Amino acid sequence: xxxxxxxxxxxxxxxxxxxxxxxxxxxxxxxxxxxxxxxxxxxxxxxxxxxxxxxxxxxxxxxxxxxxxxxxxxxxxxxxxxxxxxxxxxxxxxxx
Amino acid sequence: xxxxxxxxxxxxxxxxxxxxxxxxxxxxxxxxxxxxxxxxxxxxxxxxxxxxxxxxxxxxxxxxxxxxxxxxxxxxxxxxxxxxxxxxxxxxxxxxxxxxxxxxxxxxxxxxxxxxxxxxxxxxxxxxxxxxxxxxxxxxxxxxxxxxxxxxxxxxxxxxxxxxxxxxxxxxxxxxxxxxxxxxxxxxxxxxxxxxxxxxxxxxxxxxxxxxxxxxxxxxxxxxxxxxxxxxxxxxxxxxxxxxxxxxxxxxxxxxxxxxxxxxxxxxxxxxxxxxxxxxxxxxxxxxxxxxxxxxxxxxxxxxxxxxxxxxxxxxxxxxxxxxxxxxxxxxxxxxxxxxxxxxxxxxxxxxxxxxxxxxxxxxxxxxxxxxxxxxxxxxxxxxxxxxxxxxxxxxxxxxxxxxxxxxxxxxxxxxxxxxxxxxxxxxxxxxxxxxxxxxxxxxxxxxxxxxxxxxxxxxxxxxxxxxxxxxxxxxxxxxxxxxxxxxx
Numbered sequence: 001x002x003x004x005x006x007x008x009x010x011x012x013x014x015x016x017x018x019x020x021x022x023x024x025x026x027x028x029x030x031x032x033x034x035x036x037x038x039x040x041x042x043x044x045x046x047x048x049x050x051x052x053x054x055x056x057x058x059x060x061x062x063x064x065x066x067x068x069x070x071x072x073x074x075x076x077x078x079x080x081x082x083x084x085x086x087x088x089x090x091x092x093x094x095x096x
Numbered sequence: 097x098x099x100x101x102x103x104x105x106x107x108x109x110x111x112x113x114x115x116x117x118x119x120x121x122x123x124x125x126x127x128x129x130x131x132x133x134x135x136x137x138x139x140x141x142x143x144x145x146x147x148x149x150x151x152x153x154x155x156x157x158x159x160x161x162x163x164x165x166x167x168x169x170x171x172x173x174x175x176x177x178x179x180x181x182x183x184x185x186x187x188x189x190x191x192x193x194x195x196x197x198x199x200x201x202x203x204x205x206x207x208x209x210x211x212x213x214x215x216x217x218x219x220x221x222x223x224x225x226x227x228x229x230x231x232x233x234x235x236x237x238x239x240x241x242x243x244x245x246x247x248x249x250x251x252x253x254x255x256x257x258x259x260x261x262x263x264x265x266x267x268x269x270x271x272x273x274x275x276x277x278x279x280x281x282x283x284x285x286x287x288x289x290x291x292x293x294x295x296x297x298x299x300x301x302x303x304x305x306x307x308x309x310x311x312x313x314x315x316x317x318x319x320x321x322x323x324x325x326x327x328x329x330x331x332x333x334x335x336x337x338x339x340x341x342x343x344x345x346x347x348x349x350x351x352x353x354x355x356x357x358x359x360x361x362x363x364x365x366x367x368x369x370x371x372x373x374x375x376x377x378x379x380x381x382x383x384x385x386x387x388x389x390x391x392x393x394x395x396x397x398x399x400x401x402x403x404x405x406x407x408x409x410x411x412x413x414x415x416x417x418x419x420x421x422x423x424x425x426x427x428x429x430x431x432x433x434x435x436x437x438x439x440x441x442x443x444x445x446x447x448x449x450x451x452x453x454x455x456x457x458x459x460x461x462x463x464x465x466x467x468x469x470x471x472x473x474x475x476x477x478x479x480x481x482x483x484x485x486x487x488x489x490x491x492x493x494x495x496x497x498x499x500x501x502x503x504x505x506x507x508x509x510x511x512x513x514x515x516x517x518x519x520x521x522x523x524x525x526x527x528x529x530x531x532x533x534x535x536x537x538x539x540x541x542x543x544x545x546x547x548x549x550x551x552x553x554x555x556x557x558x559x560x561x562x563x564x565x566x567x568x569x570x571x572x573x574x575x576x577x578x579x580x581x582x583x584x585x
Contacts, residue, residue, distance in 0.1 A: 008458070015416060015461040016423075016438070017454055018446030026451075027458060030516050034459050037517050038405040038472065044479045051477030052484060055293040055307055055533025056557060062336050076200045080427035089425050092436050 001039065003032045102127045103263040104580060107172055107320035110266055114161055114171045121161065121171030125154035125215050128173050132217060132264045135584070138245055141258040143178045143236050144186045145218035153215040160213065169327060170213030175268040177256050178219040179226055180206050180311075181300035185216075189302045190224040190234040190252075193428045193448035203300025204332045205269055205311050212327040217265050220255030224450045225419065226276055226304045228252050229522040232513055233452045240509070241284060242581040243547055247506035250280030250522075256314045257284035261548075262584040267315040267324055271301060273308045274407050275501075275526025278538035281314055282501035282550020285540045287567065287577055288314045289321045292557050293533030294339035296325075297332030305414035306337070308407075308530040317577050318539065318567035322346035325560060344561050350568040355389035357566065360494030364400040365525055365552075371504045373544035378500050381541040381551045384573050385498070390566075393494050397486035402479050403527040404520055409463050409476035410531070415453075416460025422448060455516060484532040491556045496566055500525055501538040501550035529554045539567045540576035548576075 008027050012019050019027065054060055074087060083090040102124050105113065113119055129147050136142060150173060157171035181187050181199035183206075188194045202210070210216070223233040231239040231254025239254040241247040242262035249258040253270035257280035260268055270277040272290035281288025289312045296311040303309060311328065315321045326347070331340040361382070366375065382392060424430040424444025431447055434440035449457070463472035490497060502522060512519045529536040534554055541551035551570070555563040571577050 003462075007462075011458045011461050011465070013442075014465060015457050016420075016441040016445055017449070017457065018439075018442035019454070020446075023451070023454075027455065030455055031458060031462065033515075033517060034408060034455075035462070037520075038409050038463070038476070040405045041402060041409070041472075041475050041479050044399065044402055044475075044482065046475065046478035046482065049478045049481050051474050052481040053477075055484075055531075056339065057484075057488075059294075059339070064333065064336075073200070077426075079200065080197055082424065082427075082430035091425055092434050092440055094437055 001032065001035050003028055003035065103131055105266070106316045107266040107323060108317070110172055111168055111323070121154040121157040121215060122151060125150050125173045125217070128217055128265055135262055135264055139240050139242060139258050139262060140237050141221055141239050141255045141262070141264060142175070142218045143188055143190070143221050143255070146185055146216055150215050150217050157213055157215060167213045168323065169209070171215060172213065173215040173217045173265060174209065175217050175220045175256060175259050175265040176206055177222055177253055177268065177270050179222060179271050179302045180269055181302070182206050182216065182219065185219065187219065188236070190222040190236060191449065191453070192235040193422050195235060195429070197427055201300060204297035204334060205301065205328045208328050209269070220253070220259055220268055222255055223252035225302070225453050226252040226271055226273055227415070227452050227456050229275070229279060229519055230512065231255065231280070232509060233450055235450060238509055241506045242584055243285065243506065246508055247547065248283065248509055250283035250502070250506065252276040253314060254280050257281050257286055257288070260284070260286045260314050260316060261581065263580055267313060267320055269311065270314045271309060271311050272530065273304050274411060274530050275523040277312045277314060278501050278526050278536055278550065278552060279523060281538040283506040283548065285548025285576070285579060286314055287317055287321055287540070288312065288538045289325060289560070290529065290536045291325065291329065291560055292535045294337050295535070295558065295560065296328050297335040297338050299332055299334040303418040305411040306418060307414060308411060317571055318564050319347065319350055322350055322564045341558065346561050346564050349561050349565050352565045353389065354385065354566065354569050357390045357496070358494040359385055359390045359392050360395040360490055360497045361392060362400065362490065362497050362499055363394060363396045364398070365499030369503045369524065370500055371544065374500050374504065374549050377542035377544065377549040378551060381570065382498065384570060388569055388573065395490040395493050395497070397483070397490055397528070399479065399482040399486050400528050403483055403531055404524055406476045406479045406483065406531060407527045408459065408520060409472050410480065412456045412460035413464050413473050414460070416457045416464065419453070419457055452516070480531045483528055487528065487532045487534060496559070496563060497554040499552050501552035505544045505547035505549055525552060533557060535560050535563055537563055537567050539570060540579070541574070542576055
């Protein structure tokens, strides 16, 4: 299966990735080949087989009680933020 | 008295020397730090070296050793793969995206090893976000193989494997999503263990594909791996997939007899892609096991050849979701002068991620997108179930599976970067264990044209103790694991 330039544009938008003009043809080619390659799975007979839900048989996602366990450490965490003001993360204006 | 130089000793040997006050932690830590500094231009095995902190930790360790009653690993210097968060220390995951990220907390693996008394030498280089099999996708440049610097060390834990192979550290932490511990261990001639899914906490281990990722170790010997695995294993409430089951003393059973142990040879592991010299080394290793009293039985996992395509649906799908957190807002790289929020996301991510990471994110986005989810993701999870059943059936006939870790020894830098699928096929023998959540190891079993060959062991869930025993007994009969590249002897 061959992906087109517009397919890659659409995937890149969904994935929130800006691609350069030189990158686009590279991904048109390599993603097409990867999609062909994983298409091999079609030849497996999976009738009546449930999709795996957990790598360990019989185990499911563990839940915990809804209790506050962590303390507020936002100042510390925000040290890695590109732009912060008054404890808030700054982004370009969203609402005009 | 052993005249073995410090760097050539196993972790168990160093622990013994520290306990007997043959040398101090500061002395051996300085020795490894100096070796790291000297090797860096040739190997590039480290992203960050925490020299001052290491020497300070070593001095504290020496005090504890002097006081007596210190834990077994007190004063042992080790390296951490740069995928593990380390409080107050740069944690890059091999990416430009995190090239400015100073972690505000420690991963559980890091915290447990610190509590066990180890000293951190620094952060080992790796493929970007653990996506790669040659360590060529790192933003900080490729790591080179200490056995031949024209060759790759394997990946994604290439820095960890090269560091142990060149004796820059007696051991290093590592992670394995599709072979990222076992394949570099094989290509660098060291011991690597990927535990059962859920055995080791993933808290603070930067996520790639959460249903496959598992933390583990690279070391010189199985005995060393046993010492370290005990320290990092066990339940962690901070990882919702951590399994709450007791951790055995992995060192207690290392010497158990192999008489009557049934070793399974998976027919599909000995395919036409396997290099003839590698196959010869594997067959020789099997003869050692027969001598030790093990029985060889042939088994089949008919769906195993589909493991690579299965993985390249499941892993990218999970990666596209996990890596959505890198948004240029809360941490990591942010583009200059964003026009609006979408522009901020798209340019920050486009600039911050390297080519292979973007390829995986887009592959994952595609297979999860509307109209394709059933055809790709659900189909792959069904095939994954079949592969898992194949392993379960095989373990009905044997105790452990043994085969090659990698189809070839280390290959030249640049040899497989042009075609992603050629690169993906490096992991053809290792991916199955991740898909089924099984523990696996790679141990050195000889050389092909001067490059190491790895023997892979795969066991049933939570069979680490048995697997380490089977690896250790091989290492008492052979000395491949003690070979050091001439330049680092």
